[in-house]
Amino acid sequence: MDKIQHDYSEPLAMLVEKGERMLLQIGHKSPHAAKADGIYDDMRLDWWTAGFWPGILWILYDVTGKEQFKEAAWSWDEKLESKMMQANNFHHDVGFQFLPTAVIKHKLTADSDALRRGLFAANFLAGRYNIAGRFLRAWNQDKRGWSIVDSTMNLSLLFWAAEASDDPRFTHIAKAHADTVVERFIREDGSVCHIVSFDPETGEYLGAIGGQGAGPDSAWSRGAAWALYGMANAYRYTGDGKYLRASQRVAHFFLANLPSDDVPHWDFRASESLNGEPRDSSAGACAASGLLELATLLPDNEGSIYLRAAERILMSLHHNYATWHLPTHEAILLQATGHRPAGENVDVSLIYGDYFFVEAIAKLNGWNNRIF
Numbered sequence: 001m002d003k004i005q006h007d008y009s010e011p012l013a014m015l016v017e018k019g020e021r022m023l024l025q026i027g028h029k030s031p032h033a034a035k036a037d038g039i040y041d042d043m044r045l046d047w048w049t050a051g052f053w054p055g056i057l058w059i060l061y062d063v064t065g066k067e068q069f070k071e072a073a074w075s076w077d078e079k080l081e082s083k084m085m086q087a088n089n090f091h092h093d094v095g096f097q098f099l100p101t102a103v104i105k106h107k108l109t110a111d112s113d114a115l116r117r118g119l120f121a122a123n124f125l126a127g128r129y130n131i132a133g134r135f136l137r138a139w140n141q142d143k144r145g146w147s148i149v150d151s152t153m154n155l156s157l158l159f160w161a162a163e164a165s166d167d168p169r170f171t172h173i174a175k176a177h178a179d180t181v182v183e184r185f186i187r188e189d190g191s192v193c194h195i196v197s198f199d200p201e202t203g204e205y206l207g208a209i210g211g212q213g214a215g216p217d218s219a220w221s222r223g224a225a226w227a228l229y230g231m232a233n234a235y236r237y238t239g240d241g242k243y244l245r246a247s248q249r250v251a252h253f254f255l256a257n258l259p260s261d262d263v264p265h266w267d268f269r270a271s272e273s274l275n276g277e278p279r280d281s282s283a284g285a286c287a288a289s290g291l292l293e294l295a296t297l298l299p300d301n302e303g304s305i306y307l308r309a310a311e312r313i314l315m316s317l318h319h320n321y322a323t324w325h326l327p328t329h330e331a332i333l334l335q336a337t338g339h340r341p342a343g344e345n346v347d348v349s350l351i352y353g354d355y356f357f358v359e360a361i362a363k364l365n366g367w368n369n370r371i372f
């Protein structure tokens with residue numbers, strides 16, 4: 001990666017201080033969204049976001065060595081495993097849940113139970129693969145032929161499991177799904193659709209569905225962030241240049257459509273002018289961390305464009321969207337959007353935005369125990 005030109009120790013120090021306060025404020029909650037009152041909710045453990053708060057704690061532990069972060073993070077993978085043994089609604093997002101809990105715990109502490117839990121989750125994810133359509137199934141209930149761009153990020157669990165168990169089956173499945181993302185989700189112009197529907201029996205492509213984006217032909221910005229980052233990871237694990245080019249194509253679309261303050265609207269095609277459309281700071285944070293990944297995968301002269309773009313997004317989040325001035329606020333970033341078409345969690349704080357901001361700032365300070 002090209003040289004990082006600035007000193008990012010100040011935002012990292014602010015995050016560590018903030019994290020110490022969040023420890024007291026959040027306690028045993030499983031935070032997902034915080035509305036205007038600044039109080040994080042307490043979601044059920046099989047909700048897709050359950051890994052992000054412990055993920056923040058593990059990263060803060062890794063960069064500071066402070067035991068309080070490790071102690072608070074320690075039991076999360078066990079809690080998720082317990083939930084998996086009961087009636088539950090786990091699905092394609094077990095990567096988001098087990099990478100920042102079991103996998104990072106094993107990476108940092110060599111805990112053998114954490115390894116077992118990570119592999120258990122990877123087997124669960126692999127079991128969702130539809131051979132006829134070459135995709136990982138999204139959600140449960142009646143959506144048997146649906147796949148979503150978010151799962152591009154969950155592929156890291158499969159790639160990790162292939163290495164951890166020395167079993168290439170996980171890589172075969174991850175690559176097959178990644179190929180489907182390249183063929184069916186990422187358009188020629190680098191924009192991305194959220195949901196693709198296949199016939200679950202024959203695997204036939206049926207069409208795109210808007211989902212959390214404005215419509216089937218729109219450009220949901222967090223979906224773009226998932227694709228940009230997930231494709232960069234697929235390239236890192238496989239060395240296959242088609243994933244690198246896919247990540248770059250999405251990155252170019254993403255960067256070309258950013259507003260003047262570098263933090264995206266929730267959908268780049270939400271409306272003609274985008275005036276008054278809500279932002280999604282979580283898409284900005286996730287994309288920035290993915291851009292840093294891209295920068296590490298390319299020679300300096302090519303990677304620096306992504307590094308500089310990531311720095312711009314992160315500094316805008318740091319200066320314009322963070323809660324530094326609101327000490328009682330339990331979240332880190334403001335102005336995230338969860339599901340605009342459903343009217344859910346618009347202009348709130350979202351724990352995954354906080355996670356990817358912490359992850360990206362840690363990377364700018366040399367942290368490299370990456371799990372995605």
Ligand code: GLY
Pocket residue numbers: 048150212222338
């Ligand atoms: N994975 C669901 C979302 O991005 O909102």
